[in-house]
Amino acid sequence: MVVWTSAWLHGAAASDDVLDALHPWADAHEVRAADADTAARLDLPGPDDVPDGPALLLAALRKAGAAGGELVLPVPGDARGLDGATPFAKHAMRHGEAAVLPEARIGLVPHEVADGVLRWTVFGLGELAPPEHVPIGEAEHGMSSAMREAASTLTDLGVAKHRPNVREEIARTVASRPTPPWPQNAPQRALRVLQRASEVEAILWVATDDSPGGALSASATRARTEALRPLFDAVRSARRAAVAEMVRVLAGQAGKH
Numbered sequence: 001m002v003v004w005t006s007a008w009l010h011g012a013a014a015s016d017d018v019l020d021a022l023h024p025w026a027d028a029h030e031v032r033a034a035d036a037d038t039a040a041r042l043d044l045p046g047p048d049d050v051p052d053g054p055a056l057l058l059a060a061l062r063k064a065g066a067a068g069g070e071l072v073l074p075v076p077g078d079a080r081g082l083d084g085a086t087p088f089a090k091h092a093m094r095h096g097e098a099a100v101l102p103e104a105r106i107g108l109v110p111h112e113v114a115d116g117v118l119r120w121t122v123f124g125l126g127e128l129a130p131p132e133h134v135p136i137g138e139a140e141h142g143m144s145s146a147m148r149e150a151a152s153t154l155t156d157l158g159v160a161k162h163r164p165n166v167r168e169e170i171a172r173t174v175a176s177r178p179t180p181p182w183p184q185n186a187p188q189r190a191l192r193v194l195q196r197a198s199e200v201e202a203i204l205w206v207a208t209d210d211s212p213g214g215a216l217s218a219s220a221t222r223a224r225t226e227a228l229r230p231l232f233d234a235v236r237s238a239r240r241a242a243v244a245e246m247v248r249v250l251a252g253q254a255g256k257h
Helices: 002-009 015-021 036-042 054-063 087-095 136-157 166-175 188-207 218-255
Strands: 028-033 070-072 098-101 106-114 117-124
Touching: 002 015, 002 054, 002 098, 002 218, 015 054, 028 036, 028 054, 036 117, 054 106, 054 117, 070 218, 087 098, 087 106, 087 117, 136 188, 136 218, 166 188, 188 218
Parallel strands: 028 117
Antiparallel strands: 070 098, 098 106, 106 117
8 A cells, every 4th residue: 555555646656556456455445534524634434434445545645645655563662653642553553554644644554344355544643753764775684684683592592493394384374465566666676575574474473383382381482572573573674664665766766757
């Protein structure tokens, strides 16, 4: 949503391309404003109205003067990209992801409301801190470093263990993630970083799944959690940096035409 709407707002993609790119994530997408004021400002269905489709959201973004988006991936203890203790921030934290369009003061939070149905709730935003810029190279290096450190720490703690068919488990986890199309001129490095982040996340989920061998002791579980937390953070940072790089490059290319 962040990449494609930004490309569309800069004239680097058609609206139909944006709508088509949403399909891998859900069979149907619907849109509704979080409150009556936001609904009135953007001509969107309100919280008590029947939701509408994402084409209406694109019209609302254009009307509100949106110029580009930012990806937010909040977790407890890390509220970067949010706007304080607002309904948007609470909703984004609950679902772990959101899109922010700062010029339009709009936030979008997706969540599944039924099998195959993804709802985008639209919020008006409060005061936002300046976005944190992490160069994509720095984020990529940080993810690789965190992975090496986590592997070393888990081995030292005796938490790492042999697991049959682990490569197959990781491959299945990666394959289960939707793979949406990207704009034609999306930078290849950013796409590689997103792919690598998905692979590392799959490794993390396999590493924290105790089902084949039984649960670890409480102390071992805590040690594993502490060892892996920096890697989870690095994956989130890499994803945000890759999306920001795609938005930057696509906007720059559109500006040259």
